[in-house]
Amino acid sequence: MSFYRNAVWFVKGLQEYTKSGYEAAAKQFNTGDLDVNLSGRSFVITGANSGIGKATAHEIAKRGGIVHLVCRNKERAQEAKEELVEQSKNQNVHVHIVDMSSARQVWEFAESFSKSNSIHVLINNAGCMVNQKELTEEGVEKNFATNTLGTFILTTALIPALKQAQDPRVITVSSGGMLVQKMNVDDLQSEKGTFDGTMAYAQNKRQQVILTERWASQHKEIHFSSMHPGWADTPAVQLSMPDFHAKMKNKLRTESMGADTVVWLAVSAVASNQPSGLFFQDRMAVPTHLPLALSRSSPADEEKLQAILEQLAHKFKP
Numbered sequence: 091m092s093f094y095r096n097a098v099w100f101v102k103g104l105q106e107y108t109k110s111g112y113e114a115a116a117k118q119f120n121t122g123d124l125d126v127n128l129s130g131r132s133f134v135i136t137g138a139n140s141g142i143g144k145a146t147a148h149e150i151a152k153r154g155g156i157v158h159l160v161c162r163n164k165e166r167a168q169e170a171k172e173e174l175v176e177q178s179k180n181q182n183v184h185v186h187i188v189d190m191s192s193a194r195q196v197w198e199f200a201e202s203f204s205k206s207n208s209i210h211v212l213i214n215n216a217g218c219m220v221n222q223k224e225l226t227e228e229g230v231e232k233n234f235a236t237n238t239l240g241t242f243i244l245t246t247a248l249i250p251a252l253k254q255a256q257d258p259r260v261i262t263v264s265s266g267g268m269l270v271q272k273m274n275v276d277d278l279q280s281e282k283g284t285f286d287g288t289m290a291y292a293q294n295k296r297q298q299v300i301l302t303e304r305w306a307s308q309h310k311e312i313h314f315s316s317m318h319p320g321w322a323d324t325p326a327v328q329l330s331m332p333d334f335h336a337k338m339k340n341k342l343r344t345e346s347m348g349a350d351t352v353v354w355l356a357v358s359a360v361a362s363n364q365p366s367g368l369f370f371q372d373r374m375a376v377p378t379h380l381p382l383a384l385s386r387s388s389p390a391d392e393e394k395l396q397a398i399l400e401q402l403a404h405k406f407k408p
């Protein structure tokens with residue numbers, strides 16, 4: 091089954107996830123969707139110093155939004171902020187230093203942030219594919235800690251503040267790579283068998299899609315979506331998938347093509363009129379499973395995922 095899923099997915103990727111896939115899809119875009127004045131709206135973007143996150147921050151800053159960059163590295167974050175302010179002429183760009191793989195830091199940030207700021211849109215963009223098995227200081231597998239647990243804690247801790255806002259939204263940057271995985275709720279931290287960073291990452295991205303669906307059904311006041319940016323040429327792809335990058339580099343999307351659907355979900359009125367909880371690619375809701383892939387998990391497993399995350403989140407709450 092995994093050979094079938096990988097083969098179907100790769101062919102689909104060559105058609106849809108590349109730069110030419112973007113250009114074909116973009117013919118259907120309504121450019122007016124992004125003609126929005128964002129002044130007074132506050133956006134929290136994780137992993138915003140680079141790649142898709144920075145390109146998203148740029149589009150939001152240009153439209154006058156209040157931009158909060160949540161990054162782990164002070165120098166890289168400061169450099170991104172200066173570039174964003176200079177290019178957008180928007181002074182409302184703020185840096186917060188948070189390592190998303192540290193549950194304690196995510197909790198502390200979310201609690202202090204919501205005491206002194208409003209938030210209209212959360213963009214869960216920070217992500218990693220760590221290929222050698224690594225545990226965080228808290229003893230959590232690094233991919234899971236960053237992509238799933240960090241996203242879970244940040245989102246759930248900010249939900250009360252989001253509910254105070256008008257037209258609140260949460261966008262989670264997942265990956266089409268999740269289509270090759272059925273969630274394995276009994277091995278969330280890749281403890282069984284030989285460790286494979288690509289598969290751990292794809293599991294995390296599947297978990298993000300499931301969480302988005304669950305949050306949407308539990309918090310009707312907030313518009314949730316997950317999305318796939320396509321294959322974009324970013325530092326993450328260059329560093330974590332060097333062979334893929336070398337083979338595909340002429341076909342990859344630019345960072346701003348990768349960011350287009352994130353921006354559209356975050357700012358356009360058309361996006362928030364779509365049902366909550368869906369998975370998007372190139373401004374369209376798309377299926378979360380490949381045909382005949384048997385990748386659906388049971389409602390009990392999805393409930394269990396949320397229960398385990400709640401337990402872990404509670405364990406690390408300062």
Ligand SMILES: NC(=O)c1ccc[n+]([C@@H]2O[C@H](COP(=O)([O-])OP(=O)(O)OC[C@H]3O[C@@H](n4cnc5c(N)ncnc54)[C@H](OP(=O)(O)O)[C@@H]3O)[C@@H](O)[C@H]2O)c1
Binds near residue numbers: 322323
């Ligand atoms: N590019 C693609 O083709 C593609 C495809 C599917 C999905 N995605 C997803 O798109 C998102 C953005 O990735 P990208 O491709 O734009 O790569 P990128 O340019 O490397 O950006 C990743 C961002 O996440 C940050 N990050 C990673 N671990 C972090 C942590 N523990 N705490 C805080 N920030 C952390 C990175 O910070 P540093 O600069 O400090 O490392 C960086 O700012 C990811 O969720 C990725 O999975 C990308």
